[in-house]
Amino acid sequence: xxxxxxxxxxxxxxxxxxxxxxxxxxxxxxxxxxxxxxxxxxxxxxxxxxxxxxxxxxxxxxxxxxxxxxxxxxxxxxxxxxxxxxxxxxxxxxxxxxxxxxxxxxxxxxxxxxxxxxxxxxxxxxxxxxxxxxxxxxxxxxxxxxxxxxxxxxxxxxxxxxxxxxxxxxxxxxxxxxxxxxxxxxxxxxxxxxxxxxxxxxxxxxxxxxxxxxxxxxxxxxxxxxxxxxxxxxxxxxxxxxxxxxxxxxxxxxxxxxxxxxxxxxxxxxxxxxxxxxxxxxxxxxxxxxxxxxxxxxxxxxxxxxxxxxxxxxxxxxxxxxxxxxxxxxxxxxxxxxxxxxxxxxxxxxxxxxxxxxxxxxxxxxxxxxxxxxxxxxxxxxxxxxxxxxxxxxxxxxxxxxxxxxxxxxx
Numbered sequence: 001x002x003x004x005x006x007x008x009x010x011x012x013x014x015x016x017x018x019x020x021x022x023x024x025x026x027x028x029x030x031x032x033x034x035x036x037x038x039x040x041x042x043x044x045x046x047x048x049x050x051x052x053x054x055x056x057x058x059x060x061x062x063x064x065x066x067x068x069x070x071x072x073x074x075x076x077x078x079x080x081x082x083x084x085x086x087x088x089x090x091x092x093x094x095x096x097x098x099x100x101x102x103x104x105x106x107x108x109x110x111x112x113x114x115x116x117x118x119x120x121x122x123x124x125x126x127x128x129x130x131x132x133x134x135x136x137x138x139x140x141x142x143x144x145x146x147x148x149x150x151x152x153x154x155x156x157x158x159x160x161x162x163x164x165x166x167x168x169x170x171x172x173x174x175x176x177x178x179x180x181x182x183x184x185x186x187x188x189x190x191x192x193x194x195x196x197x198x199x200x201x202x203x204x205x206x207x208x209x210x211x212x213x214x215x216x217x218x219x220x221x222x223x224x225x226x227x228x229x230x231x232x233x234x235x236x237x238x239x240x241x242x243x244x245x246x247x248x249x250x251x252x253x254x255x256x257x258x259x260x261x262x263x264x265x266x267x268x269x270x271x272x273x274x275x276x277x278x279x280x281x282x283x284x285x286x287x288x289x290x291x292x293x294x295x296x297x298x299x300x301x302x303x304x305x306x307x308x309x310x311x312x313x314x315x316x317x318x319x320x321x322x323x324x325x326x327x328x329x330x331x332x333x334x335x336x337x338x339x340x341x342x343x344x345x346x347x348x349x350x351x352x353x354x355x356x357x358x359x360x361x362x363x364x365x366x367x368x369x370x371x372x373x374x375x376x377x378x379x380x381x382x383x384x385x386x387x388x389x390x391x392x393x394x395x396x397x398x399x400x401x402x403x404x405x406x407x408x409x410x411x
Contacts, residue, residue, distance in 0.1 A: 005121070006115055006121065007112075007113070007115045007120050007121025007122060008120065008121060008122045009120055009122070009305075015308075017318065018308065018311065018312065018315075018318075019304070019308060021318075022153060022304075022307065022308060022311055023106060023126070025149075025152050025153060026106075026126055026149055026152075026153075027104075027106075028152075029145060029148050029149060029152060030104045030128060030145070033102065033141065033145050034102055035102040035103060035104040035128055035130075035145075036102065036103060036104070037103070037104055037105065037106075038085055038088060038103045038104070038105050039105065039107070040078070040081075040084035040085060040087070040088050040105070040107070041078075041084065042077060042078060042107075042108070043075050043076060043077050043078065044075070044076060044078060044083070044084055044087065045073065045074065045075065045076075046064070046066050046074040046075060046076040047074070048076075048083050048084070048087055048290075049064060049076055049078075049079060049080075049083055051289055051290065052082070052083035052086065052087075052260055052286060052289065052290065053079070053080065053083060053260065054200070054203075054260065055199070057203065058192075058206075058208075059079050059080065059111065061192065062112070062192075063079060063111040063112050063113055064076050064077070064079050064110075064111070064112070065077040065079075065110045065111075065112060077110035078107070078109055078110065079109055079110060079111045080109060080125070080301065081105050081107055081109070081125055081127045081129075081301055082127070082129060082260070082283065082286070082299060082301070083260075083286075085103055085105060085127075085129050086129070086131070086286050086287055086290055086297070087290060089101065089103075089131055089287070089292075090287065090290055090291065090292045094131075095132075095287075095292065095293065095295065099131075099132035099133070100130050100131060100132035100133040100138065101129075101130070101131045101132055102128070102129075102130050102131075103128070103129045103130075103131070104126070104127065104128045104129070105125075105126070105127050105128075105129075106124070106125075106126045106304075107124070107125060108122055108123070108124050109122075109123055109124065109125050110122055110123075111123070120305060123303060123304070123305055124303070124304035124305060125301045125302065125303060125304065126301070126302050126304055127280075127299060127300060127301035127302070128142065128145065128146075128299055128300055129297060129298075129299035130142055130297060130298050130299060131287070131295060131296075131297040132295060132296065132297070133296060133298075134284065134296035136233050136234075136236035136237045136240065136264075137240070138296075138298050139233075139237045139263075139264045139282060139298050140237060140240045140241055140244070142280065142298050142299065142300060143160070143237075143241060143246070143266055143300075144241075144244055144246065146266075146268060146278055146280070146300050146302070147160065147246055147268070149278070149302070149307075150268065153307070153310075153311050153314075154311075154314050154315060155307070155310045155311060155314055156314070157270065157271040157272055158268050158269065158270065158271070158277065159247075159248075159249060159268070159269045159271050160241075160246060160247065160248040160249070160266060160267075160268055160269075161248065161249050161250070161251035161254060161266065161267050161268075161269060162234075162237070162238065162241075162248050162249070162250055162251070162254075162264070162265075162266050163222075163223060163250065163251055163252055163253075163254040163255075163264075163265050163266070164222070164223055164226055164230055164231075164233070164234040164263055164264055164265070165202070165222050165254075165255055165261060165262065165263070165265055165281075166222055166225070166226050166227065166230045166262070166263065167227065167229070167230050167262050167263060167284070168262075168285070169227050170225055170226050170227035170230055171202070171222070173225060174202075174220070174222050174225040175201050175202060177220050177225065178201050178202065178205075178219065178220055179197065179201050181218075181219050181220055182197065182201055182204055182215075182216075182219070183197070185215050188211065188215060189204065189207075189211075189212050189215060190207065190209045190211065190212055192207065192209075193207050193209075193212050202222070202255055203255075204216070205219060205253065205255050206255050221252040222252065222255075223250070223252045230263055233263055233264070234263065234264060237264050251267070254266070254267055260283040260285065260286040260289070261281045261282065261283055262281075262282050262283060262284045262285060263281070263282040263284065264281050264282045264298070265279075265280070265281030265282070266279065266280060266281060266300075267279040268302075270306075270310060275306065277302060277303065277306050277307055277310065278300055278301070278302035278303075278307075279300060279301065279302075280298070280299050280300025280301060281298065281299075281300075282296070282297070282298040283297050283298070283299070284296040284297065318348065319348070319368070319369040319370060319371055320348045320349065320350045320368055320369070320370040320371065321342075321347040321348050321349065321370075321371050321372065321410045322342065322347065322348075322349050322350070322370065322371065322372045322373070322374065322406065322410050323349075323350045323351065323361075323364075323365035323368070323370035323372070323373045323374075324338060324339055324349065324350070324351040324352075324373075324374055324376060325351075325352065325358065325361045325362065325365065325373060325374065325375045325376065326351065326352060326375070326376040326377070327352070327355075327357070327358060327361075327377070328377075328378065330381060331376045331377060331378070331380075331381060332352070334376050334381060334401070335351045335352070335376055336351070338376075338401075338403060338406070339351050341403045342403060342406065342407070345403075345407065347407075347410060350365070350368060350370060358375075365391065366391065369391075370391055371390070371391060371392070371410065372388055372389065372390055372391065372409065372410050373388070373389045373391055374386045374387065374388045374389070374406070375387065376401070380401060381401075384400060384401045384402075385398055385399070385400060385401060386398070386399060386400075386401045387399075388406065388409050388410075397409065
C-alpha cells in the first residue's frame with residue numbers, strides 16, 4: 001500500500017469542518033479591517049526566497065524544497081508567504097492602487113524539517129500583509145488584529161511579546177558590537193553559526209543548538225542600540241498597545257527567522273507550551289530588495305496546525321442536533337421532509353439512508369453523539385405526535401410532528 005510522504009497529513013472529515021469554522025472566523029476578522037484575500041503560486045523561482053528570506057537563514061540553508069524543472073530553472077516550493085505576496089504586489093502594479101494595500105492569505109507551505117509534534121513538512125499558514133505605511137499605527141493595527149483572532153477563537157493563555165531589531169543604520173553599529181562578543185568564543189559555535197559570523201551575526205542569536213544558546217547568554221541587545229528614529233517608533237508602538245488594553249512583555253531575544261524584518265517584531269506565545277503560535281513584524285526593505293521603490297510594510301503569519309490544536313482543546317466537537325429514526329416508505333418520506341426543512345434553517349440533521357433496523361439506527365445515533373432523537377413510525381404518522389429524546393439525559397417530551405415544535409426543543 002502506498003502511504004503519504006513523511007511530514008504530511010490527511011485532513012479527514014471529522015477535522016476539516018473545524019478548519020472551515022476557524023478559517024471563516026479569521027476571514028471575518030480580516031474583513032472588518034478591510035483586508036482582501038490574495039492567492040499566489042505554490043512554487044516560485046528560488047532566487048525570490050534567497051533574496052527575500054535571506055541566504056543565511058535556516059529556511060534557505062536547510063529547509064527549502066528546491067529542484068530544477070524541465071527547462072533547467074531552479075524552482076522552490078514556497079516555504080513562507082510574504083515573499084510571494086510582495087512579488088505579486090510588484091509584478092501586478094499594486095503600488096499604483098490606493099495605499100496602504102491590505103492583503104491576507106491562507107496557503108500551504110513546504111519546509112524540509114525534522115518532523116515532530118506541531119511541525120510538518122507540508123503545513124498551513126494564514127497571514128496578513130499591510131504594504132505602504134511606515135507609521136507605528138500600522139504596526140499597532142496588525143498586532144491588534146492578530147490578537148482578535150485568539151479572542152474570537154476562545155483561545156486563552158496567549159502572551160504577546162515585543163522587540164525592535166532596528167533599521168539598517170542602527171543595526172550596522174550593533175552588529176560590530178555583537179561580533180566582538182561572539183568572536184571571543186567563535187570556535188565553540190556550530191558550523192552554521194560560524195558561516196553566519198561575517199555575513200549576518202544577528203542570525204546566530206536565532207540558533208536552536210543548545211551549546212550556541214548557552215554561548216549567546218549575556219549577548220548585547222539590539223534594543224539598547226536603536227537609533228533615535230527606531231527608538232521613537234518602538235516607544236509609540238508600546239504606548240498605543242498599552243492604551244488599547246492589550247498586555248505585552250518585551251523579549252529582546254526575538255529576531256524572527258527571516259532576514260527581511262526591521263524595527264518592530266512580535267510573537268504571540270502559548271503560555272502552556274512556550275511555543276510561538278503567531279509571529280510577525282515590519283519589513284521596510286523587502287519591496288526595494290525585489291526591485292521596487294522604497295516601500296514600508298508590516299505583517300504576520302500564524303501556523304494553522306498549531307492553532308487548530310489549541311482551538312480543539314477549547315471547543316467541543318460539533319454534534320448532530322437531531323437524529324430522525326424511521327422505517328417504512330411513508331415514514332421515510334416524513335423523515336426526508338423534516339430533515340430538509342431543518343437543514344435549511346442551519347441545523348445539523350442525520351437520518352437513516354442505509355435502511356437499517358430500529359436497533360441499528362439507535363446504536364448509530366449514539367455513536368455519532370446526536371443531541372436529540374425522534375422516532376417516526378406508523379403510530380406517529382397517524383397521531384401527528386412524536387417523542388423527542390435528549391440523548392445525554394434520556395429525558396423525553398411529546399410534541400407535535402412539525403418543524404416549528406422540533407426547533408423549540410433543539411435550538
